[in-house]
Amino acid sequence: MSAAREGAPASWEVFLRARRGLAHQHVGSVRAAGPDAALAAARDLYTRRGEPLSLWVVRSDALHTASPDERDPYFAGARHKPYRYPEHYAPLTEKGPEGEHHA
């Protein structure tokens, strides 16, 4: 996201819940002067079809994000920890739905 140009409308990230049972999903961004205008622009742009249920807009510069450069120290929780997964353990039946049991 580039720095805001002088006088240019702010950038807003758009999140849409397209159907019942789904979480809001990021779909893109719009430019708008304020939150109401951003919501109207997001509606016009991202909900022309289907039966969308809900829209969120969040100012792009208000998002606090982790950088992919920090991947290893930051998101180290899942790698090298096979014991967090069910397949790591002996199956509950002779030949369980998970296949062979991992040694």
Add this chain to the structure above:
Amino acid sequence: MTAPTTNPATEDSATAPDEEELLAHFDALIADGETIEPRDWMPDGYRRMLVRQIAQHAHSEIIGMQPEGAWLTRAPSLHRKSVLLAKVQDEAGHGLYLYSAAETLGVDRADLLDALHHGRQRASATFNHPALTWADTGAIAWLTDGAAVINQAPLCRTSYGPYARAMRRVCQEEAFHVRQGYDLMRALCEGTSEQREMAQDAVNRWWLPAVALMFGPPDTEAGGADARTAALGAAVSRRAMAWGIKRHTNDELRQRFVDTCVPQAERLGLTLPDPAIRWNEERGHYDFTPVDWDTYRRALGDDTHWARQRIAHRLAAHEDGAWVREAAVAYAARTDEPAGAAA
């Protein structure tokens, strides 16, 4: 100049991964068919090629609204008018999806529009042709949107994530554009002889812009370019394909388009204006007049009245809309104060 007590260059190289390492990681992602996402490291050339392609694409969507938009008030029925309104609105939407994708690469959409307005960037020359009759709205949708679908379907798997996601939305909507265009042409072809003539005339004028311009210049010798041009075009295409931005050569997609259109035209009873079109049993494709460099340039119609008109119209719309943008900014500032304080 005094020597620094510590050498920052040495310190940097100890902490930051060097460019070679970053490039190797980038290449590995591309090779695995993974997407590149906005905050990933990417080579400058990759970023530049994407900005150029996405911006040109976005500009083409919004300039492409003009030839059809001119027929909104003259549609022959309320149904056709509703359909055309929906289609033209989609084109605006496609432009906005793409400007949004371009902004994830660190450019500002206001700068991209500025570049379009002042000739530093361009829209596809396809839309520098006028829509002279109602049948043109059908021919544009059937042929140029049909060409766009063939061009864009592989872009749904392009290597840059935000571009691929924008293209998946675009492609879903383009399918409606092509179908309604074909339906419009069919209605004319099943009508009076004047209506059939009008449909044929529109196809005669839109075939070349579609087949030549929607796929870009020739980039293979088989496609009709001389050896030097083919080599130049192929170099650009090869680079784009190595980076996973493009998946096919221009000429490959052009052939696919011709193969799709010929049977459709036959069903409508219309003749595509190319006497060389013939089924080639050996190749398993339709032959057609190669889009060589001269044909391409002729179709471009550079610096014509209509080319200037499209940009002038776009610029006028932008300037005439300035008061709306200013009012929106003033309104947003005003709502910061407690609501209903005066009531």
